[in-house]
Amino acid sequence: MPSPIVSEPGEGVRAPLRPNGVCDREGSSVRRNQAITVSVATAALLLSACGGTGNGTGNEILVSAASSLTEAFTEMETAFESANPGFDVVLNIGGSSALREQILAGAPADVFASANTSNMDLVVSAGDVGGEPLIFARNRLEIAVPIGNPGSVTALADFARDELLIGLCAESVPCGEYGQRALHNADVAASVDTEEPNVRALLTKIEVGELDAGIVYETDVASTDGVDGVEIPYGDNVHADYPIAVLAETPNADGAAAFVAFVLSPEGRAILADHGFVLP
Amino acid sequence: MTKRMDSSDRRKRRPPVVLVVLAALGLFVFVIPLLGLLARTPWRDLPTLLASDVVVDALRVSLIASLGATAISAILGVPLAWVLARVEFRGRSIVRGLVVLPLVLPPVVGGAALLFALGRRGLIGEPLNQATGLVFPFSIWGVIIAATFVAMPFLVITVEGGLRNLDARYEGAAATLGAGRWTVLRRVTLPMIGPSLAAGLALTWARALGEFGATVTFAGNLQGRTQTLPLAVFVALESDRGAAVALSLIMVVISLTVLIALRQRWWGTL
Numbered sequence: 395m396p397s398p399i400v401s402e403p404g405e406g407v408r409a410p411l412r413p414n415g416v417c418d419r420e421g422s423s424v425r426r427n428q429a430i431t432v433s434v435a436t437a438a439l440l441l442s443a444c445g446g447t448g449n450g451t452g453n454e455i456l457v458s459a460a461s462s463l464t465e466a467f468t469e470m471e472t473a474f475e476s477a478n479p480g481f482d483v484v485l486n487i488g489g490s491s492a493l494r495e496q497i498l499a500g501a502p503a504d505v506f507a508s509a510n511t512s513n514m515d516l517v518v519s520a521g522d523v524g525g526e527p528l529i530f531a532r533n534r535l536e537i538a539v540p541i542g543n544p545g546s547v548t549a550l551a552d553f554a555r556d557e558l559l560i561g562l563c564a565e566s567v568p569c570g571e572y573g574q575r576a577l578h579n580a581d582v583a584a585s586v587d588t589e590e591p592n593v594r595a596l597l598t599k600i601e602v603g604e605l606d607a608g609i610v611y612e613t614d615v616a617s618t619d620g621v622d623g624v625e626i627p628y629g630d631n632v633h634a635d636y637p638i639a640v641l642a643e644t645p646n647a648d649g650a651a652a653f654v655a656f657v658l659s660p661e662g663r664a665i666l667a668d669h670g671f672v673l674p
Numbered sequence: 675m676t677k678r679m680d681s682s683d684r685r686k687r688r689p690p691v692v693l694v695v696l697a698a699l700g701l702f703v704f705v706i707p708l709l710g711l712l713a714r715t716p717w718r719d720l721p722t723l724l725a726s727d728v729v730v731d732a733l734r735v736s737l738i739a740s741l742g743a744t745a746i747s748a749i750l751g752v753p754l755a756w757v758l759a760r761v762e763f764r765g766r767s768i769v770r771g772l773v774v775l776p777l778v779l780p781p782v783v784g785g786a787a788l789l790f791a792l793g794r795r796g797l798i799g800e801p802l803n804q805a806t807g808l809v810f811p812f813s814i815w816g817v818i819i820a821a822t823f824v825a826m827p828f829l830v831i832t833v834e835g836g837l838r839n840l841d842a843r844y845e846g847a848a849a850t851l852g853a854g855r856w857t858v859l860r861r862v863t864l865p866m867i868g869p870s871l872a873a874g875l876a877l878t879w880a881r882a883l884g885e886f887g888a889t890v891t892f893a894g895n896l897q898g899r900t901q902t903l904p905l906a907v908f909v910a911l912e913s914d915r916g917a918a919v920a921l922s923l924i925m926v927v928i929s930l931t932v933l934i935a936l937r938q939r940w941w942g943t944l
Contacts (some may be wrong), residue, residue, distance in 0.1 A: 475818025491912035491913070492912055495838065495911075495912065496681075509899045559794070559809070559811075559812060561894070564895065564909050566909050566913035567912065567913040586896065587812040587894065587896060587899075587907075588812050588895055588896050589894075589895050589896055589897075590890075590894065590895060591890065591895065591908060593928060595890075595891075598895070599789075599811075602789065602790070603791065603793075603794065603795040604789060604793060604794055604795065604811050604812075605812075626881070653813065
């Protein structure tokens, strides 16, 4: 289930956003985070007064990342922290549109990684991004079917078969928008039975066999043993661009830039490739 | 004795300040979100939004599903309440626990459980599908079943409470006067538990109308077929906030109107 929209004013209080329990590693309270923010800010002030640029310990980087990045970014976090012991990456995973709403509403975050460019563009045009967003990964769509393919689905054209139970993502999330575009490319009028609120909910209903087919990302099919994949031909397929950017209001610009640089580094790219992403 | 009555009377007239302040804060918890909703309402676009396809479809699905769930709850829930209130049997407390379980269970868990039981590949759903071709998920029946699952407990516990408070001697008297069991039920029992039944039906309907988690998990989300008002709000929040607010406002107005009207009509004594 995607996260509820958090609309706290960004007053420097770095309230932990953890809708999916992804960042539940330690029971850090708002008060503690606030204390950390204050001490980090104080340390930064003192250091800058001395002409230093270093970061203190307990330096937190809050990364808002799209649900389809869940596994890749969890691994990214571990790798980044062991390469940069001074930093603490906290992941806030959710649907790209929900994350966008959080950022626009002023929720604190240092880095935004979206599953499409349109959500990033909205954040950019609101003036919430520092610097230019960079495309760090690409994803393609794939048809997911239950193991054994009981509906004998071989192409997008099968989505028009009325007797099959077909699922898509809701059009408000990127995978739904892409899925509709792929169906349009293939000139298929799909007989859709459900529009799931996010790609993982759709994947689950296919895994348990309640749906005969659905359009998900290639990385989603790769993430589970519970579904089979049916390729969508290159001409009909849609290529999802994943942009990443440091947010303008970040109190931790150095840390945020370091994390983005790590995602774009050979090590970061290797992690993304491992999880089935296509590299730009 | 008289003196004590007096002092309690005076206390009724002047409630302790602390209590009033806390009560006001308690009320604020309910009122503040409503104010937030009203503040974000696009009043000028409201008529257009209310007439849009998404809103009209969701309203229709929600009314059909919530009324259907209330009807099923009445047909199955009243007998269940009667058995729980009037029949002594082993394991009654376990049955009562099972009945109220949906009240505390997260609806998403209920929806997943329904999927595993009544889904096309479910425990009962699969043989049922092979025998009859029926598929509950992704249909209006799935929405009704999900709403019944989460809402029927309200009817059962309210009616059971009413039956327990009912003096069984009225029924006994009717029986000794020659009324058959059906006549007693129809002419004595049901009229006497009328207020509890009405309250139970209202709560059941209100809960069914607001149902989200079990519905989206078990019945999916498709405009015009399974997308209820809460589902439409959830989807619209990320794409069209004006529509989301309009949909929310409809739910608030409908629920509040019905609950206030029923309270005055039937709950005056409760």
